[in-house]
Amino acid sequence: MRYEFADCVLDVDRHVLLRSGETVPIEPQVFDLLELLAESPGKLVVRDEIIERVWNGRFVSDSTISARIAAARRAVGDDGKSQRIIRTIVRRGLQMAVEVSCENTLTPREHRKTQHLKYAQGTNGQAIAYTKSGEGPPVVRVGSIAYDLEAEWRLPSERAYINAMEEKFTLLRYNKRHQTNWGDPRHVDYDGVTEDILAVSQTAGFDRFAIVAEFGGLFSALRFAVKYPERVSRLVIVGGWAEGRNHRDGVEGPDSIRNLIVEGWQDPGSGYAVGSLLSYFPEGPLETVREIVGELQTLYSVEEKLYQRDSGNTASVLHLLPQVQCPTLILHARNSAVHPLSEAHKLAAGIPGASLAILETANHIPLPGNSVYDTYMQSLIEFLEAPDEN
Template identity: 70%
Template sequence: MRYEFADCVLDVDRHVLLRSGETVSVEPQVFDLLELLAESPGKLVPREEIIERVWKGRFVSDSTISARIAAARKAVGDDGKTQRIIKTIVRRGLQLATDVNRDAAKAQKNDPQTQQLRYAQSRTGQIVPYTLAGDGLPVLRIGSVVHDLEAEWRLPGERTRLTDMTNRFHLLRYNKDHRAMSDSTRQVTYDRRIDEILTVTKAAGFDQFSILAEFSGTFPALHFAARYPDRVKKLVLAGGWAEGRDHRAGSEQPDSIRTLIEEGWQTPGSGYAMGSMLSYFPDGPLDSVRLMVNEMQSLYSREQKLEYRDTGNSASVVHLLPDVKCPTLVLHGRHSAVHPLPEARKLAAGIPNASLVVLETGNQIPLPGNAAYDTYMKSLTAFLEAPD
């Protein structure tokens, strides 16, 4: 998203302010204030809305607000005396008193090949990248193959999936904090995940929304739905599992996927790395899986991948299932081997008012180009769009 006004360009995607072609350094709160004003040029932005957007509704002194307004004026070449760009409406709020060109932003919004990154700050100060695209019912998507918004967008198959979703829904996605696993207990990690969800849904203006949880996104989704039942309208669990490998019969046998990661993850294009991913997606398409592996090897070290595997193996959400009150749909591949169909049945049986759709595939989740992909999309769309 780009806003052009006076001699300034506010590039929201890059989080950059330019004036006369030169980068102007601004604090995050000043940038947020400029973005808020640029969204409604010529209109009064009330003081209460400014506090809610820039300071997330926290108490803030008049002197702090005045300092940020002064910094915003200085950044765009204005001052409190002339107020030719940012005008104060006494005792009411602010107004961007200049025309704003948003043609580039509109073209970008309608371009299916463009992803717009935004940033929200949690109550603990963590910056959470997120994207918001499409129209329709508000849907938060949690969990993906690569756990990275930019890497996911680079994958043609995943971009097709996301485009299909944004054609039907107002889709919100975010980057989780990858550090949260290695330095925390399991409960602290889930608390951080919940804090991330609260942060991005507030930034997106989602009050009540549905959740599409794929893969390990099942776990934070269930924790959130159990803790905030009034916020979650509907829940879709796709390719998830109730209990990891450590809780299942036969767990005493060696973990072959873990061995493949240990042996070959650090070698680019390794057959071992491909083998670990094909365990999840045996039906392919093969080219899509190969591109996933390439992206993931550039993002995550062997140690990180082993940690993700161990976390999934040891996880269990059985105790949470009775506390999930919203209508729930479970989608799962009939021939999935890593997290087999009985795990999906546990989810559906344990959650009140849940149903299960079995997909004719060996993939954990059908990829675009897979025979079960259309059924997958039609099932989740019909469920989410059905009247309450």
């Protein structure tokens, strides 16, 4: 769906706002507010409707609502004084004050409001939830900021990614296996989670497919690509690292992210918890980071978060890199403070024929609302759309 008003285009499919032909970076909640207003130009949109749509009915302060309205006005070239595009109806709500034309670029399939979960049988006997959506070449997503299907569906930042990928590909996502036993993080057994990729892809009917590995999903994705080269057509590594913090030269002192987890992960919405994730996303948007933290604190205990952190710090995949046979793209932030660009150079140098695309951001992986987000998605999609060399 595309909405055109004033000198703006709100492209819902691509989750992009254009003004005078130029992309305007905005936070997901600001985008949702603009979409809500553009859907019914001239209609009064009351406060409760705004909260339900933009904040999923959660409690939110008046100051937060006012800040998002102000940001929406700035994004479309409006302001609170003139209100020529977004009009405030005092003590009632908001109104889109200009004409809006819309173009429906989606099929009914893409207007879905729910995701449908299916289940595969994992190697350890656990049922693995997965979902397959979209049409096009098959792509398996391994790892994400949440690595949980329901959390990804609730997060606007994740939904923007999912919607964009569904337009071009048949996207397969799945839940990571549930762990109850926490062993030595220096000796993680990745064989089981690697076989989970095989179980889910076979159940979904995928024979040969591309893999997009994010964060720690790299470790199982690389092992799968090495063990089953005939099944992997292309590999994208987003925000990956060849060697964890404990293996890197010149890294001294305590792990500040680990300390933040210890101090405050158990307290919902605490500054410590938000600070641990801002280490990955210093450019925000802050509200998006807070939403992600809220979901992660529900999903993962302090023990689980520390295990994830420690296993990542002690991991190394250098021995696997020369064995990867498929075309590979490394996407990495130039100014990531968590896993520096030097780690991406190691990955690209170690994998035969791999290419590295450097993203001009400090966010470890770009989020909707970042100026580089469109570049990130374009690079990802263009690589995945290339013909299978086999």
